[in-house]
Amino acid sequence: MKAVVGGLGRWVTESIAGLGEMTIFAGRIVRALWVPPARGALIRSALFDSGVLSLALVCASGLTVGFVLGLQLYNTLSRFGAEESLGTAVGLSLIRELGPVLTGLLVAGRAGSATTAEIGAMKATEQLDGLRMMAIDPVHFVVMPRAVALTLVMPLLSAVFVLCGIGGAYLIGVELLGLDSGSYLANLENAIQFREDVLQSLVKSLVFGLLLAWIATWRGFSCAPHAAGVSRATTSTVVTASVCILLADYALTALWAV
Amino acid sequence: MAGPEGQSDHVVFEQVGLAFGRRPVFSGLNLAFPRQKITVVMGESGAGKSTLLRMIGGLQRPDRGEVRVAGESLADLDETALGRVRRRLGMLFQNGALLDSMTVFENIALPLREHTEQSEEEIRRMVHQRLRDVGLGDVDDLLPGELSGGMLRRAAFARSIVMAPEILLCDEPFSGLDPPNVSRIEALIVHLNRNLGLTVIVSSHHMASSLRMADQLCLMRAGAAISGTPAGLASSQDSTIANFMGEDGVSYLAGLQDQPSAGDPS
Numbered sequence: 263m264k265a266v267v268g269g270l271g272r273w274v275t276e277s278i279a280g281l282g283e284m285t286i287f288a289g290r291i292v293r294a295l296w297v298p299p300a301r302g303a304l305i306r307s308a309l310f311d312s313g314v315l316s317l318a319l320v321c322a323s324g325l326t327v328g329f330v331l332g333l334q335l336y337n338t339l340s341r342f343g344a345e346e347s348l349g350t351a352v353g354l355s356l357i358r359e360l361g362p363v364l365t366g367l368l369v370a371g372r373a374g375s376a377t378t379a380e381i382g383a384m385k386a387t388e389q390l391d392g393l394r395m396m397a398i399d400p401v402h403f404v405v406m407p408r409a410v411a412l413t414l415v416m417p418l419l420s421a422v423f424v425l426c427g428i429g430g431a432y433l434i435g436v437e438l439l440g441l442d443s444g445s446y447l448a449n450l451e452n453a454i455q456f457r458e459d460v461l462q463s464l465v466k467s468l469v470f471g472l473l474l475a476w477i478a479t480w481r482g483f484s485c486a487p488h489a490a491g492v493s494r495a496t497t498s499t500v501v502t503a504s505v506c507i508l509l510a511d512y513a514l515t516a517l518w519a520v
Numbered sequence: 521m522a523g524p525e526g527q528s529d530h531v532v533f534e535q536v537g538l539a540f541g542r543r544p545v546f547s548g549l550n551l552a553f554p555r556q557k558i559t560v561v562m563g564e565s566g567a568g569k570s571t572l573l574r575m576i577g578g579l580q581r582p583d584r585g586e587v588r589v590a591g592e593s594l595a596d597l598d599e600t601a602l603g604r605v606r607r608r609l610g611m612l613f614q615n616g617a618l619l620d621s622m623t624v625f626e627n628i629a630l631p632l633r634e635h636t637e638q639s640e641e642e643i644r645r646m647v648h649q650r651l652r653d654v655g656l657g658d659v660d661d662l663l664p665g666e667l668s669g670g671m672l673r674r675a676a677f678a679r680s681i682v683m684a685p686e687i688l689l690c691d692e693p694f695s696g697l698d699p700p701n702v703s704r705i706e707a708l709i710v711h712l713n714r715n716l717g718l719t720v721i722v723s724s725h726h727m728a729s730s731l732r733m734a735d736q737l738c739l740m741r742a743g744a745a746i747s748g749t750p751a752g753l754a755s756s757q758d759s760t761i762a763n764f765m766g767e768d769g770v771s772y773l774a775g776l777q778d779q780p781s782a783g784d785p786s
Contacts, residue, residue, distance in 0.1 A: 384620070391579050392617030395610075396631040396683075397603035 287401075287480050294399070294406040301407050308411035312373040316419055323368055324423035327360060328352070328430020336435050348441055349450030352431040357459045361424035362416075363511050366470035368423075369416060370503040374478040377408050378499040381482025382492035390483075405483060409475040416471025417464050424463070462518050469514060470507045477503045530555040530687060530719040531576050536585035538571065545571055547743040549585070553721055553736070558713050559747075560730040561723040562764065563740030569723035570614060572740070573689045576721065577611055578602040590686065607635060610685035614692050616676035618664040624651075625660035628679045635683065650678040655704050669696040677705060681712060687719045688712060694726040702726065706733055727765070739764055 331352050339345045381404060384390050390400040428450065435441040454460065478499045485495035531553040538545045545568045553559045561569045574580040575587050578594045587594045589605055597605065618627045628647045632638055638646070651657065654674040664672055673696055681688060690709070694702045706729045712718045713733075724730045730737070731750060738747040741760055746753075753761055 387615060387620075388613045388617040389619055391574075391577075392611075392613060392619070394579060394599075394602075395577050395606055395613075396634065396679075397606045398630070398634055399599065399603070 283484070284476070284480050287483065288476055290401045291406050291409050291476075291479070294402040295410070297399075297402055301403070304403070304407035305410050308407045309415060311376070312369070312408070312411045313415035313418060316369055316372050316415065317422065319368055319372055320365060320419045320423050321426050323364065324361075324426025325430040327364060327423075328356075328427035328432075329434050331355065331360075331427065332431035332434030332439075335431070336439050336441070345435075345439075345441060346445050347449055348431065348435045349446040349448070350453035352428060352435075353450040353454050354459065356424045356427040357454060357463045359511070359515075361427065362420045362463050362466040362470060363507065365420040365423045365467060366416065366474065366507040366511075367504055369412070369419060369471075370474050370478075370507065371500055373412060373415070374474045374499050374503050375496045377412060377475075377478040378482040378485070379492055379496045381405065381408070381479060382485040382495050385483065385485060386487045386489065386492055388487075401483075405479045409479050412475035412478060413468065413471040416474065417467040420463065420467035458518075462514075466511060466514050469510055473506045473510060474503045477506065528555045529553065530590060531721065532586075532588045533572075533575075534586045534588070536575070536582045536587060538568075538575075538580070538582050544743050546582070546585075549744060551738065551745050551747060553719065555719050556713065556717045557735035558709065558720040558722065558733050559736040559738055560734040561721065561738045561740060561745075562725070562727075562730060564764070567740035568743070569740055570691050573611065573691050573721065573723055576687070576689055577606060577609055607683070608686045609689060610680035610683060610687070611689040612673075612677050612680040612691060612693055614695070616664065616672045618672065618676055618679065620664055623661050623663055624656075624667070624675045627664065627675065628682050631679070631683045646682060647678075650682050651675070653681075653708055654678045655701060670698060670701055673697060674701065674705070677708075684716070685718065687721065690720065690722040690724075692724055693722060694724060694729055702729055709733060 332348065335351045336345055336348055339347055339351065381390075384400075384404060390404065393400045393403055432443075432446060436443045436446055481495040481499045481502070482492075485491045529552040533549050533551040536546050536549040536551075551572075561572060563569050571580055575582060575594075576589060578587075578597065581594075590608060592605060594602065594605065618624070619630070622630070625644075625647055628650060629643050632643045632646060636643075647660075651659065654677050656671060656674050656678065659667065659671065659675065664675070667675060673693070677690075677693060680690070688709070693705055693709070697705060709720055709722065710733050713720050722730065722733075734750055736747060737750050737753055738745050739753075739761060741764070746756075746758060746760060748756070
């Protein structure tokens with residue numbers, strides 16, 4: 263019993279200490295944003311790695327989710343004679359929930375894990391120490407550009423996912439099942455409100471991007487400097503970021519409804 | 521053990537203690553590295569040679585005691601202040617530590633671009649000079665992953681000296697090099713020391729090169745160090761020295777006994 267309580271106490275203490283270190287790390291990233299030079303070339307390169315290289319995955323996933331939504335919702339709505347509302351149902355579900363959340367999970371799995379692995383490998387091979395010895399802050403040179411890129415690409419990729427999803431549902435509903443094209447698009451347009459839907463979607467994906475950037479860079483930066491440590495950190499990034507994204511989604515949805 | 525700090529000591533360890541978990545690395549280590557001299561740190565694997573160099577660079581903080589570089593204690597310095605000290609240091613890491621994503625040229629040019637106002641033309645000239653110094657040509661556009669082990673270490677050596685540091689720290693500079701390149705790097709270290717006045721601290725297992733170029737030898741063992749001039753160590757009766765150096769090393773040291781000695785093992 264004593265050992266269990268002791269173990270629990272250690273876990274709580276270590277968790278609080280870990281959160282404190284993560285918070286200090288986040289502060290260092292924010293401070294690095296204002297310290298010259300601006301690292302524009304490194305940010306562009308990280309945007310390419312996190313954004314452009316995730317594009318095919320996000321497009322394919324968006325299109326597939328659109329296909330499934332088109333089929334499922336058409337079958338369900340047609341039971342009530344409401345298949346004309348397919349555009350509304352697809353648009354709202356994609357923009358409010360599925361777009362930001364699924365994009366967040368996909369980007370966590372691809373770009374988030376890659377970011378952790380890259381920073382972790384740099385740590386394991388003393389590249390971060392090499393930068394320190396050249397009096398170059400690794401947070402400024404390595405972490406900040408990747409964190410900025412992960413944060414910025416999330417809303418953009420989420421928008422691409424939503425567009426692909428809407429397009430996929432259009433192909434199924436209109437081209438395959440014979441729904442009227444004008445009706446699909448008109449219902450979609452009428453149902454979407456900027457503040458309630460589009461802004462909520464953008465805010466959500468931006469928050470998911472921030473969470474992923476924070477977790478992915480911290481895990482890489484603080485991992486044990488060997489192959490197993492990098493592997494553990496990479497797995498941890500995907501798991502932690504996915505859970506955080508789902509929890510944040512609930513919190514943001516609830517807050518938006520208030 | 522090192523004596524009291526002198527004016528000529530560039531780096532000083534004072535009562536330094538460090539443990540990794542339950543494994544002690546240093547226990548009350550006292551050591552002084554003289555200015556503008558070549559000190560070779562030797563010892564068995566795991567004796568703490570690399571850790572010693574990392575402590576001088578402020579990459580590893582001691583659990584207790586003090587490390588002073590050019591008179592400045594590293595104990596209370598934050599990362600920004602450490603950066604100021606590190607600009608006076610050059611460090612060659614054991615595995616090179618070149619940035620994977622940058623070409624060899626960009627790697628060597630990086631500190632110049634970060635810390636100087638030199639034009640691209642001057643930077644290009646300087647980088648090529650350093651590459652020639654280490655015997656590398658036509659590798660500008662190659663990534664570190666495209667170099668052989670020996671070429672990688674030489675490129676890393678070029679980066680460590682491109683800013684003309686006051687103190688050069690070399691972690692196993694000869695490992696993975698063929699004999700001609702061992703001689704080249706050895707000659708370059710000696711040139712940097714004798715002609716440009718760099719203080720050089722080298723950790724090495726390469727007995728012949730180490731004994732040839734060392735002004736001071738430092739033998740690490742059981743968390744402490746024995747240091748002195750090679751000739752001074754040769755006259756010592758300490759069995760630790762003979763055990764570590766082996767027959768070849770002892771014979772070499774014995775040959776130095778007749779030469780003038782600057783000091784005895786301390």
